[in-house]
Amino acid sequence: MQILFWNVQTKNVLSREHGAAGQSIAAQAAALNCDIVIFCEVTNESMALCEIEELKRNVLIDHYAPDFSPRAQLTGQMQTDYDNGVALLQANTTRTRRGVNFTARADQLARSATSMASIGDAIVATGHYNPVAGMNAAQQQLSEHLVPLVAKYPYCHARDVAQNHRNYLIYSRMPLQCTFHQVTVASAQREIVEIEVGGSVIYAVHAPAFASGGRDTVQQLANLIVQQTGQGRQAVAIGDMNCDCEELQAYLAQHNTPMALGTTVSIVPPPALPAGQTTEFRSSLLRGRTLNKRLPPTQRSGGTLDYALVPAGTQASLQIAVGIDESDHAAVMLEV
Known part of the structure; x- marks a missing residue:
């Protein structure tokens, strides 16, 4: 299954009258021929x-x-x-x-x-x-x-x-049912979309943007995946986590945080930059520490904010399908 996720940053993805960036987004997303297309921050x-x-x-x-x-x-x-x-x-x-x-x-x-x-x-x-x-x-x-x-x-x-303009718009080749979970981060009015399709569950999210918001939302997603796999169902998560995945991994290593990541749930980032190439990213989660990142950015800030979570041991890959052009986020495609 191929799943496309794209934070379109309030672009009008279905505009026909204005030849705007939104029309280009619709055309590019359709051309990728994914099984499911998920947009967030839709107007x-x-x-x-x-x-x-x-x-x-x-x-x-x-x-x-x-x-x-x-x-x-x-x-x-x-x-x-x-x-x-x-x-x-x-x-x-x-x-x-x-x-x-x-x-x-x-x-x-x-x-x-x-x-x-x-x-x-x-x-x-x-x-x-x-x-x-x-x-x-x-x-x-x-x-x-x-x-x-x-x-x-x-x-x-x-x-x-x-x-x-915080809406979700989801297109699918297969019948789907959607339910919603409130993000449990204090004061954050965001939702996690639970998509049931083809016997599997896909969680999609646009996480809160403040320092711990993304981290805690990733924890919530990991817990949801563990619950589903405990019931014998395939479950994955994808989204704009608003927490750089290398930043998150460094935080977990530094604090030895008991999160359901690593042993039961794995992060699936885009492929690393070519050998020897790095980018710098200033981490708010690590109190201003600068990271030398080996993963490509998926957002103009330089962070790798858009990625996936899957049960540990799952064969999965994630690619940057469309670069940071039409939106200030790249579109990422998960194949699982």
């Missing part, structure tokens, strides 16, 4: 655009693959809710070379609470619809009309964490 507008693009996809399947039409599976009020949401997209299916043309501006719809309420009702109406067959039948047309992520991945979960 509120991206959350709205996620629903708009999903509804557009349903309309396109209605038109291009009517044998798998989501609308045809609805009756009564659910069909009415669906039609009301679709009407807001202003889909024109006559006198257009593209077959379907959406004339409503998605960015304007995303800023309208009334419009988004209707679009949300339309999405709820098709909540039990499985889009895989329809997407396969209309793949070429979906690719022409939709953001690449939406055209490629049939399953999505958007999590509004009630903090401005």
